[in-house]
Amino acid sequence: MLQLIGFDGDDTLWHSEGYYRQANEEFAAIVGRYVDLGDRHVHDSMLATEQRNLKLFGYGAKGMALSMVETAIAVSAGRITAADIHRLIELGKDVLQHPVELLPGIREAVEAVAQHHAVVLITKGDLFHQEKKVAQSGLAELFRRIEIVSEKNADTYRRVLAEFKLQPAQFAMVGNSLRSDVEPVVRLGGWGIHIPYHVTWAHELENGLDDNDPHVLTVQTPSAIPAAVAQLRERAA
Numbered sequence: 371m372l373q374l375i376g377f378d379g380d381d382t383l384w385h386s387e388g389y390y391r392q393a394n395e396e397f398a399a400i401v402g403r404y405v406d407l408g409d410r411h412v413h414d415s416m417l418a419t420e421q422r423n424l425k426l427f428g429y430g431a432k433g434m435a436l437s438m439v440e441t442a443i444a445v446s447a448g449r450i451t452a453a454d455i456h457r458l459i460e461l462g463k464d465v466l467q468h469p470v471e472l473l474p475g476i477r478e479a480v481e482a483v484a485q486h487h488a489v490v491l492i493t494k495g496d497l498f499h500q501e502k503k504v505a506q507s508g509l510a511e512l513f514r515r516i517e518i519v520s521e522k523n524a525d526t527y528r529r530v531l532a533e534f535k536l537q538p539a540q541f542a543m544v545g546n547s548l549r550s551d552v553e554p555v556v557r558l559g560g561w562g563i564h565i566p567y568h569v570t571w572a573h574e575l576e577n578g579l580d581d582n583d584p585h586v587l588t589v590q591t592p593s594a595i596p597a598a599v600a601q602l603r604e605r606a607a
Contacts, residue, residue: 371603372487372561372602372603372606373488374490374541376489376491376541376543377489377492377543378543378546380495380546381567382476382545382546383476383480383509384470384471384472384476384507385471385473387569389464391569393464393465396457397458398412400442400450400458401441404450405445415445420437423436428496428520428521430499430500431462431466431496432466432499434465435463435465438461438462439458442454443455472508473592477509477512478592479593479595482595484512486599489512490515490530491509491515491516492543494518494522504518522551527541531558538558538559539606540560541560541561542562544563544595545562545565546565546566548579551564552579552586556583556585560585562585563602564586565588565591565592585605587601
């Protein structure tokens with residue numbers, strides 16, 4: 371039987387990626403003063419720099435801002451001004467201060483699931499930023515445990531399950547990222563509920579799941595999450 375349901379934070383409980391997209395648009399406008407933005411190399415360079423820096427900076431706005439500065443210096447061959455570098459840093463600060471806006475219906479969905487299961491929040495990113503978002507969300511009291519992690523992989527989920535003394539088959543994860551929220555759990559033998567967000571960071575699009583994997587359900591709205599949990603509970607039984 372399913373006993374524990376995990377929820378992702380960014381773009382599952384509250385909006386996030388849109389603020390990063392807005393920052394990237396402003397980044398492009400700044401860099402466009404120095405290079406031809408029609409050159410796909412500029413965009414590929416930014417993504418490559420971010421992915422390369424994940425092991426150093428982790429996920430979040432701080433790493434994004436540092437990667438923007440590094441990319442801007444590289445693609446402009448060092449011509450970018452100090453004023454524009456300062457503006458790139460400000461973009462990161464803007465993302466860190468964005469308001470927390472819950473997805474419509476998500477609080478009711480978590481409350482409904484929590485009536486029958488223990489629920490946990492497992493979110494990744496900068497510790498200070500994620501703690502701030504959790505506090506401002508008003509959802510903290512709904513969760514049995516809140517885990518803020520640097521990466522979501524099999525080892526992360528094993529640790530959480532070990533703390534609850536549960537097997538993977540007793541756990542389902544709800545999230546917008548197949549790569550981070552669903553695939554690692556399914557690989558362990560658990561269950562996943564995918565709730566796509568309208569925009570997704572390119573890094574999170576990579577996954578190796580079968581489209582017809584019986585351990586995964588896809589829903590389009592938060593209101594459909596409780597029914598999906600019930601359906602997986604039947605499959606798990």
